[in-house]
Amino acid sequence: MSQKIDWAKFAEEQEKSVQKKLGDVSLSSNRNNSTAEASLLRKLMRNGLVESKTDIEIQRQNPNSPLYSVKTFEALNLNPNLLKGVYDMGFNAPSKIQETALPTLLANPPQNLIAQAQSGTGKTAAFVLAMLSRVDASLKYPQVLCLSPTYELAIQTGEVAAHMAKFCPEIEMKYAVRGEEVSRGSHLTEHIIIGTPGKVLDWALKFRVFDLKKLTVFVLDEADVMIATQGHQDQCIRIHKNLGPNCQMMFFSATYDQQIMEFAEMIVPDSITIRLKREEESLDNIQQYYVKCSGPQEKYNAVTNIYGTVGVGQAIIFCHTRRTASWLAEKMSKDGHAVAVLTGDLTVEQRINVLDRFRSGQEKVLITTNVLSRGIDVEQVTIVVNFDLPIDMQGKADCDTYLHRIGRTGRFGKQGIAINLVDSQEAMNICRDIEKHFNRKIHYLNADDSDEIEKIGA
Ligand SMILES: Nc1ncnc2c1ncn2[C@@H]1O[C@H](COP(=O)(O)OP(=O)(O)OP(=O)(O)O)[C@@H](O)[C@H]1O
Numbered sequence: 001m002s003q004k005i006d007w008a009k010f011a012e013e014q015e016k017s018v019q020k021k022l023g024d025v026s027l028s029s030n031r032n033n034s035t036a037e038a039s040l041l042r043k044l045m046r047n048g049l050v051e052s053k054t055d056i057e058i059q060r061q062n063p064n065s066p067l068y069s070v071k072t073f074e075a076l077n078l079n080p081n082l083l084k085g086v087y088d089m090g091f092n093a094p095s096k097i098q099e100t101a102l103p104t105l106l107a108n109p110p111q112n113l114i115a116q117a118q119s120g121t122g123k124t125a126a127f128v129l130a131m132l133s134r135v136d137a138s139l140k141y142p143q144v145l146c147l148s149p150t151y152e153l154a155i156q157t158g159e160v161a162a163h164m165a166k167f168c169p170e171i172e173m174k175y176a177v178r179g180e181e182v183s184r185g186s187h188l189t190e191h192i193i194i195g196t197p198g199k200v201l202d203w204a205l206k207f208r209v210f211d212l213k214k215l216t217v218f219v220l221d222e223a224d225v226m227i228a229t230q231g232h233q234d235q236c237i238r239i240h241k242n243l244g245p246n247c248q249m250m251f252f253s254a255t256y257d258q259q260i261m262e263f264a265e266m267i268v269p270d271s272i273t274i275r276l277k278r279e280e281e282s283l284d285n286i287q288q289y290y291v292k293c294s295g296p297q298e299k300y301n302a303v304t305n306i307y308g309t310v311g312v313g314q315a316i317i318f319c320h321t322r323r324t325a326s327w328l329a330e331k332m333s334k335d336g337h338a339v340a341v342l343t344g345d346l347t348v349e350q351r352i353n354v355l356d357r358f359r360s361g362q363e364k365v366l367i368t369t370n371v372l373s374r375g376i377d378v379e380q381v382t383i384v385v386n387f388d389l390p391i392d393m394q395g396k397a398d399c400d401t402y403l404h405r406i407g408r409t410g411r412f413g414k415q416g417i418a419i420n421l422v423d424s425q426e427a428m429n430i431c432r433d434i435e436k437h438f439n440r441k442i443h444y445l446n447a448d449d450s451d452e453i454e455k456i457g458a
Pocket residue numbers: 039042043046047048049050089090091092093094095098117118119120121122123124125126253254
């Protein structure tokens with residue numbers, strides 16, 4: 001990046017190149033639905049399964065229902081063409097959540113399931129496989145309904161289903177999403193409907209193009225978003241109320257807070273609940289430091305000193321506000337650093353583009369706000385800088401966010417470095433609170449002493 005390029009121009013150029021790459025494709029992004037967006041981003045960014053070593057926790061409302069797990073896809077007695085599709089996707093063995101969820105999902109009599117597992121652990125593949133296995137292709141009406149919170153997530157799920165059903169051409173699917181129309185009085189003949197709640201409600205109850213009572217499988221993907229989002233919740237409940245008594249229910253989500261779990265357990269009778277605990281993001285392989293600074297300019301100096309000295313890998317810098325993020329980005333790019341900025345005002349496509357560039361190493365530094373603190377893996381990040389320490393609404397230390405932020409480095413057992421910039425007594429207190437909370441020392445670092453900085457990179 002040229003020293004002379006002015007930031008506004010740079011931002012404009014960056015924006016333009018994003019637009020150009022995207023061409024005319026304009027997926028609308030629902031800004032209010034940031035959890036769904038984050039989930040979509042994760043799906044699009046991920047290139048493999050997140051393996052989990054933690055144990056699965058199982059609760060049964062009905063202790064009589066059988067429970068077992070499988071180590072192979074063959075053991076599930078799938079339709080051979082479906083099994084072929086699974087292998088065609090490159091899946092050799094079930095993931096941890098699949099091992100436990102699939103036998104339950106495929107069991108007879110059908111068993112209701114509420115499943116929770118971290119993003120990327122194979123939930124979508126699990127319920128899609130269950131959806132496809134339950135179809136009786138000789139019956140020409142919708143038997144399986146999968147609800148997703150957004151258009152984009154519905155399409156993602158549909159694409160997984162289409163791939164998995166590659167060798168089962170007799171299974172037909174239809175999207176119930178914006179842009180898809182049906183005429184009143186017609187009757188859908190497809191076996192599987194994947195859609196968003198509003199459209200599904202219209203089709204089922206207003207246009208009556210299919211009968212919710214005839215469904216044998218009802219899947220709620222991203223159940224936490226569905227239940228927590230007011231509009232979605234009402235629509236889902238209306239759909240849910242119209243299901244027949246024998247319809248199998250499958251709720252999947254990466255997280256459920258207690259209230260949502262209680263609600264889910266209330267509306268899913270006799271369910272089995274499977275939780276795959278999130279792999280603890282351990283701080284053990286992350287060296288944590290704090291640097292004392294007198295204000296933003298000194299913070300900036302500290303960042304560039306540190307980065308200039310240990311800058312082998314990539315760095316993510318977290319700021320509290322978009323304004324600070326833009327200010328810092330401008331300054332760094334003026335100083336010749338190739339930086340990328342990811343803030344909440346970008347559309348989903350722009351974010352994907354920024355992340356793609358960062359992952360491919362085109363930019364070494366990513367400046368962001370909390371939009372990126374959770375769940376997105378960028379393996380090669382070696383340094384996380386908290387330009388501002390994470391605080392909650394009350395101005396207190398936000399230890400969860402801290403853990404998520406610095407968990408972006410040191411992944412998969414690698415060593416990582418976390419640096420906290422402290423510019424006030426309040427910031428120092430927050431730093432101390434975080435230290436106490438995790439019971440891990442945050443060491444003092446003199447950012448003007450390059451010898452000392454070099455040591456931390458060793
Ligand atoms: N058994 C498997 N073996 C290998 N890869 C798998 C397996 N199951 C799923 N995957 C792949 O792992 C990635 C994550 O799977 P999937 O999208 O099903 O996870 P998820 O838990 O639904 O994530 P999210 O919460 O983001 O929806 C995908 O790229 C998928 O193709």
